[in-house]
Amino acid sequence: MPGTSLDFSARLRAAGLRPTRQRVALARLLFAGGHRHVTAEALHAEVKASRMPVSLATVYNSLNQFRDAGLLCEVVVAPGRSYFDTNIGHHHHFFIEPDGELHDFPSDKVTIAGLPAPPKGTRLARVDVIVRVRR
Amino acid sequence: MPGTSLDFSARLRAAGLRPTRQRVALARLLFAGGHRHVTAEALHAEVKASRMPVSLATVYNSLNQFRDAGLLCEVVVAPGRSYFDTNIGHHHHFFIEPDGELHDFPSDKVTIAGLPAPPKGTRLARVDVIVRVRR
DNA sequence: CAAGGAGTTTAGAATTATTCTAAACACTGC
DNA sequence: GCAGTGTTTAGAATAATTCTAAACTCCTTG
Numbered sequence A, B: 001m002p003g004t005s006l007d008f009s010a011r012l013r014a015a016g017l018r019p020t021r022q023r024v025a026l027a028r029l030l031f032a033g034g035h036r037h038v039t040a041e042a043l044h045a046e047v048k049a050s051r052m053p054v055s056l057a058t059v060y061n062s063l064n065q066f067r068d069a070g071l072l073c074e075v076v077v078a079p080g081r082s083y084f085d086t087n088i089g090h091h092h093h094f095f096i097e098p099d100g101e102l103h104d105f106p107s108d109k110v111t112i113a114g115l116p117a118p119p120k121g122t123r124l125a126r127v128d129v130i131v132r133v134r135r
Numbered sequence C: 001c002a003a004g005g006a007g008t009t010t011a012g013a014a015t016t017a018t019t020c021t022a023a024a025c026a027c028t029g030c
Numbered sequence D: 001g002c003a004g005t006g007t008t009t010a011g012a013a014t015a016a017t018t019c020t021a022a023a024c025t026c027c028t029t030g
Helices: A005-014 A021-031 A040-048 A056-068 B005-014 B021-031 B040-048 B056-068
Strands: A073-078 A081-085 A091-096 A101-106 A111-113 A123-134 B073-078 B081-085 B091-096 B101-106 B111-113 B123-134
Touching: A005 A021, A021 A040, A021 A056, A040 A056, A056 A073, A056 A081, A073 A091, A073 A123, A073 B073, A081 A101, B005 B021, B021 B040, B021 B056, B040 B056, B056 B073, B056 B081, B073 B091, B073 B123, B081 B101
Parallel strands: A091 A123, B091 B123
Antiparallel strands: A073 A081, A091 A101, A111 B111, A123 B123, B073 B081, B091 B101
C-alpha cells in the first residue's frame, strides 16, 4: 500500500529526521504525487487545509531540513522568491518572468562545456541554470 | 579628464535618467573603477561615507532604475541576497557558498548546448548560470 | 510500558530586505 | 528665474524568514 504514513516515516528516518506528525504530513504533500515546486507560504496554506495543520515556522524549518537532507532542492529566482523543488535529479529550470512560474527540464540533453575550474581551495557543489523567458 | 561628473551625467542621460546629484554619486561609485558586485546595503554604506550621502531608499530606487535601464544586472544567489553587477557583458558567476562571495567569469568559452525551446508563447530573455562552490 | 531527556513544535516577536508614502526638494524647459 | 514634473527623503509599511522560550512528543532506557 504505497502512500501510507509508514513510507514517509521510513523515508524521513533514512534521511536522519525524526518522523514527527508534522514532518510526515508535509512529506506526504510534497512527495506523494509527481514532482512539485512550492513556496513555504503555499505549502503552509495547503497543510493548513488538512486535518493536521502545521505552523508556518515548522513549514520553514522542515523545508530547510528536507533540503539539507537532500530530499529537496531550493531554487531562488528573484529577491524574496524561492521555490522548493521535489525533483532532486539533475535538471534545470525555466522561469517565466511575469507570472513567476517555474518549470523543470531534464539536464540529460543539456551540456555545458568550457566552465572554468573552481577558484583555488574550493570544489564544485552545483551548477544552476535558470532560463528566463518572457511572454 | 575621465571620471568627472560630466561623464556620468551624460551616461545617465543616455539611459533616460535625469542626472541628479544622488544618481551621479552612485554612478561614480559603481562605474568609475573596474567591474563591481554590490548589495544595496553595501553601496549605501559606501555613499554614506562620501561627501554626498544618499538615503537607502534612493539607493534601492537607483539600483533598480540602473538595472531596468541596462546599466547593471541583478544576480540573486540566495533568499534575501541579491547582488548588482556592473558587468553587463555576457558572463556567468561563481558563488562561494560559505562566505557569499560572487565572482564573474566570461561566457565566451562556455557553451550551453541542448537547451529545450522556450515554452509556447514565450521568448528567451536570459540564461543565468551560477556555479556554486564550497571550501 | 512508564519515565525522562533530547529533539520538535508553536505563537508571536524579531530580523532582514525591500518598497511605499507623502512632503520637501531639485532638475529642466521656457 | 519660475513653474512643473520628476526625484529624494525619513520613516512607516510590507514581505519573507528566523528566532525565542515555553509546551509538547518521540524514542530509549530501565
